[in-house]
Amino acid sequence: MTPPTLSETTPGRDLKRRFVWVGLAMVAGLVALSIQLYRLQITQGDEYVAKSVANFVKEVRLRADRGLIKDRRGTILVDSRPSFDAFIIPAFCTNCAEEVLPRLGELLGWDEATRKKMEDQVRAARRTAPFQPLPVRIDLARDEYDRINARRDMLDGVEVVPVPHRNYRTGSVLSHVLGYMNEITTDELEKLNSEGGRYALGDYVGRRGLERYFETTVRGTDGVRKEVVNARGKIIEEFSDKLGKDAVVPSRPGNNLVLSIDMRLQEEAERSFPGAAGAVVVVDVKTGFIRAVVSRPGFDPNLLTGRITPAQMASLAKDPLQPMINRVSADHFSPGSTFKVITALAAYKSGLFRPETVVNCPGGYRLGARTWRCHKDSGHGPVNGKQALQYSCDTWFFKVADTIGLDPIAEMGKALGLGAPTGIGVLAEVPGIMPSSEYHNKVSPGGYTKGMALNSAIGQGDDNVTPLQLALVYATIGNGGSLLRPQLVERVEGLDGEVIRDFEPAVVNKIQIPEVHRKAVMEGLVATAMEPGGTAYRAMVQSGVKDLGINVAAKTGTAQVVTIGTVRLKAEQMDFFQRDNAWFAALAPAEDPEIAVVVLNEHGGHGGSDAGPTGMAVIKKYFELKKQDAENPPPRQNTPYVSTLPNAPGLDDVALTRGGVAGGNDATAD
Numbered sequence: 001m002t003p004p005t006l007s008e009t010t011p012g013r014d015l016k017r018r019f020v021w022v023g024l025a026m027v028a029g030l031v032a033l034s035i036q037l038y039r040l041q042i043t044q045g046d047e048y049v050a051k052s053v054a055n056f057v058k059e060v061r062l063r064a065d066r067g068l069i070k071d072r073r074g075t076i077l078v079d080s081r082p083s084f085d086a087f088i089i090p091a092f093c094t095n096c097a098e099e100v101l102p103r104l105g106e107l108l109g110w111d112e113a114t115r116k117k118m119e120d121q122v123r124a125a126r127r128t129a130p131f132q133p134l135p136v137r138i139d140l141a142r143d144e145y146d147r148i149n150a151r152r153d154m155l156d157g158v159e160v161v162p163v164p165h166r167n168y169r170t171g172s173v174l175s176h177v178l179g180y181m182n183e184i185t186t187d188e189l190e191k192l193n194s195e196g197g198r199y200a201l202g203d204y205v206g207r208r209g210l211e212r213y214f215e216t217t218v219r220g221t222d223g224v225r226k227e228v229v230n231a232r233g234k235i236i237e238e239f240s241d242k243l244g245k246d247a248v249v250p251s252r253p254g255n256n257l258v259l260s261i262d263m264r265l266q267e268e269a270e271r272s273f274p275g276a277a278g279a280v281v282v283v284d285v286k287t288g289f290i291r292a293v294v295s296r297p298g299f300d301p302n303l304l305t306g307r308i309t310p311a312q313m314a315s316l317a318k319d320p321l322q323p324m325i326n327r328v329s330a331d332h333f334s335p336g337s338t339f340k341v342i343t344a345l346a347a348y349k350s351g352l353f354r355p356e357t358v359v360n361c362p363g364g365y366r367l368g369a370r371t372w373r374c375h376k377d378s379g380h381g382p383v384n385g386k387q388a389l390q391y392s393c394d395t396w397f398f399k400v401a402d403t404i405g406l407d408p409i410a411e412m413g414k415a416l417g418l419g420a421p422t423g424i425g426v427l428a429e430v431p432g433i434m435p436s437s438e439y440h441n442k443v444s445p446g447g448y449t450k451g452m453a454l455n456s457a458i459g460q461g462d463d464n465v466t467p468l469q470l471a472l473v474y475a476t477i478g479n480g481g482s483l484l485r486p487q488l489v490e491r492v493e494g495l496d497g498e499v500i501r502d503f504e505p506a507v508v509n510k511i512q513i514p515e516v517h518r519k520a521v522m523e524g525l526v527a528t529a530m531e532p533g534g535t536a537y538r539a540m541v542q543s544g545v546k547d548l549g550i551n552v553a554a555k556t557g558t559a560q561v562v563t564i565g566t567v568r569l570k571a572e573q574m575d576f577f578q579r580d581n582a583w584f585a586a587l588a589p590a591e592d593p594e595i596a597v598v599v600l601n602e603h604g605g606h607g608g609s610d611a612g613p614t615g616m617a618v619i620k621k622y623f624e625l626k627k628q629d630a631e632n633p634p635p636r637q638n639t640p641y642v643s644t645l646p647n648a649p650g651l652d653d654v655a656l657t658r659g660g661v662a663g664g665n666d667a668t669a670d
Contacts, residue, residue, distance in 0.1 A: 060227055062224060063164055063222055064221055070259065077259070088118075089159065090126045108137055134202070166305050175301050181304075184202075206218075210488070220251060224248070225247060260284070269294050275296060280597075280618065281293050299323045330429060333467075336459045336560075336607065346408045347385070374394040374395045376393070379395070392556065394458050398454045418432055422472060426488050483511060528555055542613065543620050551591060555586070560580055577603060582606055582610035586616075597619055
């Protein structure tokens with residue numbers, strides 16, 4: 001009997017079956033692998049080949065335009081212009097320190113210190129953010145762009161990227177309001193991004209003014225474009241095209257700001273203001289919106305936002321007129337006789353004085369062993385409250401201060417907003433000083449004395465106001481007691497003009513001013529401007545305001561910068577920085593005021609002759625524009641601003657010699 005083979009046994013058959021199953025599994029695996037390889041190599045081969053080249057798909061930021069800034073009629077004041085910025089991507093910069101940076105430095109005119117600084121930055125970036133673009137030069141000049149473009153093949157890792165650059169069409173006009181931009185700092189980058197921002201090194205952020213205050217409003221949302229690049233950072237076009245529709249996410253521009261400023265009125269304020277330094281403020285009495293605002297001298301935001309040189313920065317810092325200081329709200333000055341409306345209201349509130357109260361002015365006021373001189377040496381004779389404002393008689397107000405003391409005057413001034421910021425927000429502010437007896441007991445050697453009240457009563461001594469504060473004082477008197485928060489922006493608009501936010505008038509404080517007191521003060525201000533003998537009468541006549549049938553309520557002021565000697569000197573006999581500050585404050589029309597106008601001609605001379613004409617010119621222009629717009633309503637449209645202004649006066653137009661003037665009195669002339 002032949003013995004059975006292995007395959008014929010039960011164990012043999014089981015083993016054969018196992019081999020069959022193992023073979024089938026291997027075949028199935030090979031089929032699955034073949035299908036996957038077909039998918040990877042044939043179906044999606046191009047995509048994975050592209051991703052395999054240096055294993056990098058670069059994301060390029062598409063910079064968004066910042067929102068427009070427009071005046072209330074739609075005239076574009078700030079927009080964006082195309083520019084090019086140069087960057088280095090450290091990961092792609094081969095032989096960076098040895099070849100690329102020296103070549104780049106030669107093309108851009110770097111000195112040795114700049115090149116060394118860039119080497120350190122690239123070296124540090126290789127460790128922390130090798131694929132993050134490192135800014136090299138912002139806003140390339142045309143010749144710089146051409147030089148880099150011509151040597152692009154020899155500048156591995158260097159990119160020239162189109163970037164929208166802020167364009168300030170008004171130049172130095174409104175510079176303190178608009179602000180400017182410059183590069184974000186490392187600390188700011190960390191802080192803003194922790195708050196949800198999407199900033200990167202090299203980005204610009206708003207500095208000062210509207211650019212700073214509305215940074216998140218006007219800043220757009222960046223887009224992104226994906227590109228396939230090789231190890232040197234060069235784009236591989238045939239693979240980049242395979243990335244599909246998600247390769248580009250477009251940017252979205254920021255929202256637009258529509259200001260309360262009317263550039264036609266602004267230009268008139270700029271044109272009619274003769275000073276080398278000073279301010280003009282025009283406020284809507286009923287709403288608090290600012291219609292025009294001048295701070296001179298200004299600066300060019302385009303220069304500060306661009307490639308300003310150390311020498312240019314030093315020039316700005318050393319300029320004796322300090323163009324970087326906003327005189328409208330960030331500097332304060334003695335208001336001179338424009339302050340007398342506050343003293344008059346305090347006098348009437350005390351009950352010890354009435355509008356018909358008469359004080360004799362012999363040319364000064366005797367207090368103790370000292371005589372406080374009136375600005376008119378020969379005196380005004382008997383004057384009542386109305387005439388005291390009309391002729392700006394210091395003696396009447398000296399008598400008020402001697403009788404009621406300083407604190408009731410300080411109380412009225414503080415109620416009207418003096419000694420505290422206005423809350424405008426957009427602009428930097430100083431609070432000014434509204435001195436009281438408590439204030440002097442703290443800061444004055446020997447404490448408070450009655451003579452300090454006499455000084456304050458005529459807007460001298462430690463009285464200090466900003467032009468914006470003073471404009472709001474007059475606006476509050478004009479509207480019957482509502483102290484309004486000043487505002488520069490009327491609304492925020494989206495890209496298509498839809499209103500995103502409207503800014504409504506805001507009342508900060510409601511002051512109880514008896515109508516009989518307000519009427520008495522207004523009568524004195526009207527007499528100042530509209531009646532012969534008033535300190536603003538000549539400016540009114542020469543301006544032609546009366547020809548429009550407009551009555552103006554006004555007050556002039558001449559505030560001393562140094563004390564007066566025994567002999568009064570003319571302005572041209574004095575050093576520029578020791579000349580008096582010229583003030584003018586007005587309401588128009590007097591019967592139902594619409595605007596308050598304040599002019600400060602710093603070191604300009606006299607209020608009536610050196611500030612009054614500007615104020616009257618602005619008032620006239622306002623009502624001419626009002627009539628013009630009523631007859632032909634202007635369309636709201638985005639029209640780029642084109643200046644019609646002549647060159648503003650600067651340091652070359654004034655004498656800046658340093659000298660000395662003897663001091664000795666506190667009275668002012670108007």
